[in-house]
Amino acid sequence: MASKSLLASLAIPLFGLALGSAVGVSCTVAYGDLAFRCNPRQTDNCPDGYFCCSDDAAPQFHGVNNANSISGMCVKEGAVNPVAGDPELPKCPIPCDPTWSSNQIAAACGQGAMCCQTAEITERDCVQDPNTGQWRPVTGADVFAGLSNWSPAAHDTHQDPGGTVCLAFAGGDQSSQAFRDCLEAVGVANRRGFCMAACPPENPVVNPNYRSPCDCLNNPSDPFCLQQ
Template identity: 40%
Template structure:
């Protein structure tokens, strides 16, 4: 129920999600409007003649000319520098998304990229105002689409006074040049992790022509490692939404404590905020 409760709190700004969750005639579970764009078959409902598409909410991107750079995705007609890994044209590679009614997203907030036309624009709730304006547009906000779960948290002993729980990222994956080695990113290791086991990172790399690798002086192993390091859990995934008076993201409110922060509270860990 964690996802349902949060999205019900987005009624003003997340009408798309509420529309999907309330219009399903079949007996879907509470999280039925979550979907996997890369799953085979129909992953979204068709109700009363309406059609829904499964849209990735993951803005992770790579700049092939500088694999170590943290970049925003270069969607068609928008700002950004990097190739989207799991959204836009690579929407089918994502394991994380939402069912969205076709035609329901205003053009100013919709993607024009092949494989994701009409989808909301994915964004990272942690972006600064400049990145947000470049990708989402002026006067917008980025709302996280689902909550972290306790399984998405790792204990980082280098944080706080005696360690702190924080959201896991791809830079924690063992055997990828990680300095922490806190996860194997396996299929059931976490709850909201993108691309469990890294199989679609491999697909992304396999799709790069040898000429692209050579022109950027990189190897397929370099790109695969960089892709692993861009993997995230729910705290770095969201959709661009129109801002304005009274419009806010519930998970960004000062009194909200995510799953990792709650673990810190429960363990009385100090120096974590």
């Protein structure tokens, strides 16, 4: 199952964004406030007038470190209210981690706002937890448990493949606490999102019947999984 953009056809604006124009095709394509997925490490991968904003809440991969991330969305320049934007990069919405507690989300996004996941994980993003025997999304912490080597080919949506950015933050010392802290802060697509007033109904993750690929590995007979 390929990773999908969950917010590419937003009907509800990002927290602090104005409503975008409808997508249409004439001589040119008219994008809304949020266009499509992009890689902030690369240049010129968004339409003119858009900026590739990281959707990773780890401090090493957003704000002033936006260009370190490999995961983001093209956001229309000027669409984000600077007051509601990322304090370090006001033209971008605030990134968040959908796995955070409600208190953590409120602290990052503001009371009443939601943290909306921007892409789905794939089966290759799942590992079998040795303690529970259940499949779950892999995290950077699993490197230290021997469950992943975090190589570029290890998973589909993992942040900082190979750990090169984390290693740079650690001064090249893989044995340092700084390297461990950085890698433990990253994960796959289930931990990346943007603060929004509300998650759009088109976002499948908000469906109460939604099951992730890891859930389906644990329970392949689930009706949702059988439909995939």
